[in-house]
Amino acid sequence: MKKTVIFILAMLLVLSSLTQLQTSAADDLTGYVYEKEMRELIELGVLNGYPDGTYQPKRKVTRAEFAKMVVKSFELESQVQSAEFTSAAATEMTFTDVPMDKWYAVPILDAVKAGIVNGYPNDTFKPDALITREQMASMVARAMKAKGIVTDLKEVPQLAFADTALIHNDHKEDVRIxxxxxxxxxxxxxxxAPKGESERWMVALLMLRGREIVFPPVPKEFQASSIKDGATVVVEEFDTFAEAQKYVAGSSTAQLVERSSQILYMKGEGLAVANKFTEVFPTETLKTDWNTKYRPYVTANAEMKYLGATDKYVKVELAGKVGYVPANTVNLLPKQLLTGQSYYQMTTNGELIHYIYNHNTKAYATAGVIGVAPEAFQAGAKYYSWDGANFTDATGKKVTESHQYFNKLQLATKTNYTAEELDRYLKEAFPYYNRQVHGKVWTESPLVGTGEFFKAVEAEYKVNAFYLLAHALHESQWGTSLIAQDKKNLFGLNAVDGDAYNGAKIYASYKDSIIHAAQHVNGSYQKVTGTNYNGSFLGNKGMGMNVRYASDHLWGEKIAGHMYRADKFLGKKDLYAYNLGITNTPGLNFRNAAGATGADTVLYKTPLAGIPVVILGETTVSGAKWYKVVSEDKAYTEAFAYGAGSLGTYIKLLPLAK
Structure with missing residues (x-):
């Protein structure tokens, strides 16, 4: 606490001997007692003036204004993304009183993503209500947690205010900290005065005090630290990262290298959790290799396996592949400091659920059942996986490899469901009857009647109608999202994180949206030579559409979950309808006939290993096994590939969860 004491003394000194800043013209801050503090936040972009040129330091602050100030002060804004598509349902506002065309919608959405705000039980935020002191305390405390600042409550005395009993229990711990x-x-x-209101100058002081702890000056930049009683304790300080890392490597007590309370390096096991949108680069140079289509990115709260670090980058494993992220885009969490971690679990009826942990709010959430649990699972036990297929137990011991059928299904296949059956699902399974969602009480399912459009594009573009339907349900929240309502956009096209509503493309009808999505997905993501091709299946951030389609690293799993639940509802006509294999070598030739040789027989090549294939049949030619498969190149209906023989095994059967 020495730095905090020094800061408070410095603040008192500043307040007793303020000097007026040089300004181009006098305004209502000139000569004001807290002019310096407010101008500092203006320089940082935290505070803005009003249209008449005033700053109104004594004006009271609303909840919307405070949310924007917190997001800006602690650098939690959304980043511009390179994703062409993103999950509109995940990035769209859920508060019924926060329209997406208001200036405060994006800052409030950023605050929600960072775990700073929760809103009220009736799904409102009350943006124009004046912020109370206890609400300010909670928002600032959560923002500091989002930046990796953790306070050990064992060292924090109880509150001694005369009106402590008036502080709401939801805020009391944050006020205390x-x-x-x-x-x-x-x-x-x-x-x-927990229910009291605050003026802009008061908020300025609050933000600056918080920033001093989140971004504090330190005598030496790097600290070698140990872990004790759930917190980090500085053991030694160093001028360079290399010195601190060397010390930790040879120390029996220090396990971490920190900088400004942020962990940069861990000697043991742990997680790297994204604290903002970040690209995952192929090398430690942190430069994109534009010659490869594998250029993944993730958004805040994505868990990655920690493999090593310097002060510039963190080496991680993402969906089974190794990459590098900038050090300031992730929070490193040693195993000893974990308060939770995402895990998979089998239900009592043998289905699989993924419980996703939010490291800011310390709460679990789930999208529901996502498929069939692996045979090796035991009900109630927790299992962990970086790619959704290779699972370990709590000790790190491998339990099984088991893939979800719909996640690995080649999407050039056809569903067994008719347009009428798709519409029946849309009508009977609609989850929002008589509920208010995105400002409207729903008495009918909005997408009923689109079944014929999904089946039509399946026939014309060879894009599985069942997948497209699931994709639309996920992105548009069953057609209830504002983007779906106002713009007939079911797939979030151009709805990039940070300004989803205003960026989203407008369509004349749902039919046009479905056709355009099929065209784009077909040409860019499911075509062997496509710009974003990593296999024409849903996959994850290691392989498949999810590599480049959306920033959500679990997007593919969630779409597959929609397909599984819809298939279960309609009678399980699609699950295991095809036999699936997977390539284990890059550059595999797919030919026009089994046993064919020569360049003129090659229809196409799959550039990557790990591409699932739909096996239609097999035959033996000269002692070698050949597979007949659904063609990955949609110019052809089928193709043939060397499976196994004296030359090796090029295609193996995919172990599916059954």
Missing amino acids: LTHLGIIKGNENNTF
């Missing part, structure tokens, strides 16, 4: 850190203070009469 910020009071202990010196970020907030009581009144002269020893009250906190």
Whole structure:
């Protein structure tokens, strides 16, 4: 706490001897007692003036204004992404009183993503209501947690305000922490006034005090630290990362290298959790290799396996592949400091659920049942996987390799369901009857009647109608999203994170949206020579459409989950309808006949290993096994590939969860 004390003393000194800043013209801040503090936040882009040129330091602050100030102060804004598509349902506002065309919609959405705000039980945010002191405390405390600042409550004294009992229980712990850190203070009469309002100058002081802890000056840049009682303790300080890392490597007590309370290096096991959108680069140079189509990215809260680090980058495993991320885009969490971790679990009826942990809010969420649990699973036990197929137990011991059928299904296949059956699912399984979602009470399912469009594009573009339907349900939240309602956009086209509504493309009808999505997905993601081709299956951030389609690293799993639940509802006509294999070598030739040789017989090549194939049959030619498969190149209906023989095994059967 030495740095906090120094800061408070410095603040007192500043307040007693303020000097006026040079300005181009006098305004209502000129000569004001907190002019310096407010201008510092103006320089940072946290505070903005009003259209009449004033800053109104004594104006009271609304919840929307405060959300924007917190997001800007602690650098939690959305980043511009390179994704062509993103999950509109995941990035769209759920508060019924926060229209996406308002100035405060994006900052509030950023605050939701960072785990800073929760809103009220009736799905409102009340953006124009004045922020209370206890609400401010919680939002700032959560923002600091999002930046990796953790306070050990064992070292924090209980609150001693005369009106402590008036502080809502949801905010009491946060008030306690910020009071202990010196970020907030009581009144002269020893009250906190939790329901009291604040003026802009007060908020300026609050933000600056919080920033001093999140981005503090340190005598030496790097610290070698140990872990004790759930917190990090500085053991030694160093001028360079190399010195600190060397010390940790030879130390029996220090396990970490930190900088400004952010962990940069861990000697043991742990997680790298994204704290913002980040590209995953192929090398430690942190430069994109434009010669490869494998250029994944993830958004905040994505868990990656930690493999090593420097002060510039972190080496991670993402969906079974190794990559590098900038050090400031992830929070490193040693195994000893984990409060939770995402895991898979089997239900009592043998189905699989993925419980996803939010490291900011410390809460679990799930999209529901995503498929059949692996045969090796035991009900109630927790299993862990980086790619959704290779599972370990809590000790790290491998349990099984088991893939989800719909996640690995080649999407040039046809569904066994008719347009009428798809419409029946849309009508009977619609989850929002008589519920208010995105500002409307739904008395009918909005997508009923689109079954014929999904089947039509399946026939014309060879894109599985069942997949397209699941994709639309996920992106548009069953057609209830504002983007679906107002713009007939079911797939989130151009709805990039940060400004999903305004960026989303407008269509004349749902039919046009479905056709355009099929055309784009077919040409860019499911074509062997396509710009974003990594296999024409859903997959994850290692392989498949998910590599380049959306920033959500679990997007493919979620779409497959929609397909599984719909298939279960309609009678399980699609699950295991095809036999699936997988290539284990790059550059595999697919030919016009079994046993064919020569360049003129090659229809296409799959550039990558790990591409699933739909096996239609097999035959033996000269002692070698050949597979007849659904063609990955949609110019052809079928193709043949060397499977196994004296030359080796090029295609193996995919172990599916059954």
